[in-house]
Amino acid sequence: MSLLERVSTLLRANLNDLIEKAENPERLLKQLVLDMENQLLQVKTQVAIAIADQHLLEKKRAEHESEAGEWKRKAELAVAKGHDDLARGALERKLSCDRLVKGFAEQAEDQRLEADTLRQTLRKLEQKLSETRAQCEILMAEHRRAKIVGRATQARQVVGGTQEAALGRMKSRVRQSAAENAAASEILTPDTLEERFQSLEQHEQVEMLLGEIKHRAALASESAK
CATH class of the missing domain: 1.20.5 (Single alpha-helices involved in coiled-coils or other helix-helix interfaces)
Known part of the structure; x- marks a missing residue:
């Protein structure tokens, strides 16, 4: 898979869908961040290479354009001096340089378009990376909050259980005391x-x-x- 295809896959990823389907959303987002950071470095490198290649092609085009101009000047000089054969040779070299100028100009344009595409991809990837980082931070904050709430709930359950146990013991004692008093009263008071x-x-x-x-x-x- 080419670099742009890998980046395109990351850019098309729907974070909300991924989070809902993932068993461990936090781990998934962290992995996405790492993947995007890695692809971002590669895209930056490719952008730099594309720009450098574009400048090199434009430089080659300019050199051959200058050379074509020089052969044209020599052809004109040869004609002025009556050396048509030299003029023909110079014009042939000029035409060869013109073809090279055209070829390098087309390659430079293609390279410019590729560099522009990579720049746009880089901006989109940076935006997606920022969005994913924010989602990851939100999710981790929710996860930490859920843990805190869970611990607080457990604490309340423990405290509530302890209180209920104490009240239960107290109720049991009161009932036992009442039963003992009732039994004593039955013993001391004639019934029949x-x-x-x-x-x-x-x-x-x-x-x-x-x-x-x-x-x-x-x-x-x-x-x-």
Whole structure:
């Protein structure tokens, strides 16, 4: 593949499509940047060579044009001196130089067009390279931001999980304490009707015995008087 074909392939590349289809867009864009930088150096080299060749061809054209003019002058001089044979030889050399002038002029023009094409390609490639670099920077910034957001989300999840675990443990303790209190209350408080009457009767017996003790104490006190 020629240089211009490789560059044309890079210039036709749709960055958005490539990014969407790539498994690793950041790596893809970095590789594109490297490829474009490499092609850019080659295009710059070709531009310099094309310009140098153009100048060389124009110089050759000018030299042969000057030589043709010199042979024309010599032909005119030979005619003036009556040397037609010399004039014919000089004119033949002039015509040969004219053909060379025409050939070098055509080559110089072709070289100029090629140099112009390479210059335009160079500008387009520089623009595409700038665009790709910007896309790469944007993508890397988004990637870094996504990582930061991901870490923040994980941190919130960890903190939230810790808080939920602590609240869960606290709720469990409260429920256990409530259950223990309820159990103790059940133990201390009579539940059945029989137990409640039994408790009432026991209280009455206690009060009766207490009254008897007080009555005997009162009688003993009166006897002592």
